[in-house]
Amino acid sequence: MPETARPILRELVIHGPQSRTALAQSLGLSPGSLTRLTKPLVEAGLVVERDAVRESVNGRPSRPLEVVADDLHFAGITLTSDHVYGVLTNLRADVVARETSPLMNLAPETVIAQIGQVTEALAARGGQPVAIGLGMGGNAYTPAPVGENELLDSGLLGWEQVPVRRLVAERLGIPCVLQNDVTALAYCHQWFGEARGIRDFAIVAIGDGIGYALFIHGQAVRLTEAAIGNFGHQILTSDGPLCPAGHCGCAVSYLTKGSLLMTAAQGMRRFPTYPEVLRLADAGDPVCSRAVQQAAWALGIVIANVVNNTGVRTIILTGEAMDIAQVGRPDLERGIAARHPNPKDINITVDGHDFHQWARGAAVLAIRHHISDH
DSSP states (O other): OOGGGHHHHHHHHHHOSBOHHHHHHHHTOOHHHHHHHHHHHHHTTSEEEOOOEEOTTTOOEEOOEEEOGGGOOEEEEEEOSSEEEEEEEOTTOOEEEEEEEEOSOOOHHHHHHHHHHHHHHHHHHHOOOSEEEEEEOOOTTOSSOTTTSSSEEETTTTEEEEOHHHHHHHHHTSOEEEEEHHHHHHHHHHHHSTTTTOSSEEEEEESSSEEEEEEETTEEOOOOHHHHHHHHTOBOOSSSOBOTTSOBSBHHHHHSHHHHHHHHHHHHTSOOOHHHHHHHHHTTOHHHHHHHHHHHHHHHHHHHHHHHHHOOOEEEEESTTTTHHHHTHHHHHHHHHHHOSOGGGOEEEEOOOOHHHHHHHHHHHHHHHHHOOO
């Protein structure tokens, strides 16, 4: 399709059916230009006209344009240290199939083979994808964002200089798009989720590590893997616990699942499970309550730091350990208030954790690459 027609398709994908009048206004086009640019989309079968309806503004009949979402499919894959999670979506990122497979081992050839098997299982259930997106974390010392270089370093998987994008594309015979997994999830929220229509927002992800993505004026801020790693090691207190890197009182030392469990274990004199800590904290256990309160307070400090340093007012919290934001909400708010003068100005959304949602974010990478001009 012509490059000039891509913004029209993008608007219909993100916002659903629209009249020509609404499309022309949102894109700053004349009615004649819009008609000319939509013609190749209709001829290609990507866009159809719906039944006539009366516009609310002038009462005239109009035939809204709608993207044909179900004729194109996209695969999305995200990896943990022990599983492959995959989804198949249509053009509007509606999930039509999902798969999970335990990793046999972390060797690149094994992981690539299992990504291929999961994608083929998805295709058998919902349709052949035209592209695949991969959401992965990189090495915290790499001076480039994931996907910017052809060779990937992954601290989680223990990979060094693996051409994962090329290998997956060759294995499946379709284009492959690779980006940081938190950035992929942020794109999903920007187009189809909590951040739709919001130009400035940030995502903070808490789990085995700390992830971060920042959008300013509707564009993702380029963050290297090293910058994301440094974000997790920002110093919150001078007398806090030690992190694995030897920092005293950094965000990692308070917020990761491992740090929370270590704090609780010191008082319980045994190693609990993460759900157990949350359950006991909610029930009023003094040791687990204190561990969660401390982590929630630290998360509030991190949120305030993001707002103070970037000016964004919308924060989306996600990740395996994000339940601390719910169980320890008063302490989270106390942490924000310690560093930010107007906590009520901050809009905080806690996104329920689901690895298939992260895989959906990876599928959005493939959708963006397929239809977008940026």
